[in-house]
Amino acid sequence: MNALTQLSEEERMFQEAVRDFAETEVRPRVQAMEKAAQLDPALIPKFFELGLMGIEIPEAHGGAGGSLFMTVLAVEELSALDASVAIFVDVQNTLVNALLLKWASDDIKQRYLPKLCADLVGAYALSEAGSGSDAFGLATKATKRGDTWILDGRKLWITNGADAGFFVIFANTDFAKGYKGITAFAVERGFKGFSVGKKEDKLGIRASSTCELILEDCRVPKANVLGEVGKGYKIAIETLNEGRIGIGAQMLGVARGAWEYASKYAQERKQFGKPISDFQGIQFQIAQMATEIEAARLMVYNAARMKDAGMNFVKEAAMTKLFCSQVAERVTSLAIEIYGGYGFTRDYPVEKYWRDSKIGKIYEGTSNMQLATIAKLVMGGK
Ligand SMILES: Cc1cc2nc3c(=O)[nH]c(=O)nc-3n(C[C@H](O)[C@H](O)[C@H](O)COP(=O)(O)OP(=O)(O)OC[C@H]3O[C@@H](n4cnc5c(N)ncnc54)[C@H](O)[C@@H]3O)c2cc1C
Secondary structure, rough: OOOOOOOOHHHHHHHHHHHHHHHHHHHHHHHHHHHHHOOOHHHHHHHHHOOOOOOOOOHHHHOOOOOOOHHHHHHHHHHHOHHHHHHHHHHHHHHHHHHHHHHHHHHHHHHHHHHHHHOOEEEEEEEOOOOOOOHHHHOOOOEEEEOEEEOOOEEEEEEEEOOEOOOOOEOOOOOOOHHHHHEEEEEEEOOEEEEEEEOOOOOOOOOOOOOEEEEEEEEHHHEEEEEOOOHHHHHHHHHHHHHHHHHHHHHHHHHHHHHHHHHHHHHOOEOOOEHHHHHHHHHHHHHHHHHHHHHHHHHHOOOOHHHHOOOOOOHHHHHHHHHHHHHHHHHHHHHHHHHHHHHHHHOHHHHHHHHHHHHHHOOOOOOHHHHHHHHHHHHOOO
């Protein structure tokens, strides 16, 4: 039997490659990207070159032929330095590529998967101004006209919106059928009637673009329906179940990054004539943080391995996202305290981790939504 944290040779080499990439390419850019509130465009082709944008796509379609486990390894490594870079890669792999791999026709796979591995950035558009937790209350409408679907509506909060050329968009084809009218469409940025609207000015993950999408008489060819008409609700839920493991990995990385800074700082900062790490009060905080990070990592690894093994992982994925986002918020907050006054300033790195941690409790289902899923499953539907 293997320990959860025992990596195969391939996994270990991949993890090291991402760690090296993060150190050499991401770390030097973090502060500037945070200030500019955008990813450095020079980084994007590098993600593709390293194979980070098509981790689970089979080699036949130009991908790395890897696993969700490898995706979470990458997301953790990137998040330890910058959660915005990590979510860019995470959305592509766990939401866009995963959805296409599971639900798209062979024709769509052939048309888009090689591009998604080469230079096409993807986004996943479910939320709207009026429908977040109640995602199936979406108001975007799809009307059939000959061989074309006409989409009308607005999407809000769409990660990678500013950078993406490919969008999975959920719209309702028949409101009379309620959520059973929801359908997923593959929409290219250049389709007539599609445009990207306002970019949000956010508390955290500032370098990640979060945009409104505008669909005005947007023409989508019939062949670009993802899965079946009316099955979008199932596609949306099942994709997000997997995505939540990725967010768990993001929060794990955020917690780890802040912890690494705090534990190093504690050994350098002197008060009362000795490093503050000599005080048991600080040692215990650092030990508690390390323990919570280890627990978070085991949940992420286990949920990803369950998915890769074809097991049912819905409860574990919800628990992972819930717990990892709590750990991230606690650990990053303590990291600021360990830095004292310096931690409260933008001249030191830890306050950014704390701001970046907050999103973990909100996107891909708020913590309350995860608790609702967990409660339903652990109480046997009662
Ligand atoms: C930075 C960022 C990036 C995002 N990226 C994407 C993306 O790429 N694609 C996408 O589709 N969406 C994206 N989202 C949207 C995100 O998924 C939603 O914000 C989230 O699902 C919550 O929806 P809401 O904001 O409408 O909050 P609401 O649903 O209005 O929730 C408000 C509060 O009410 C609580 N609540 C609501 N219903 C219940 C209930 N039944 N029981 C108990 N509590 C409840 C919630 O837990 C929350 O605390 C993103 C959001 C942000 C902020």
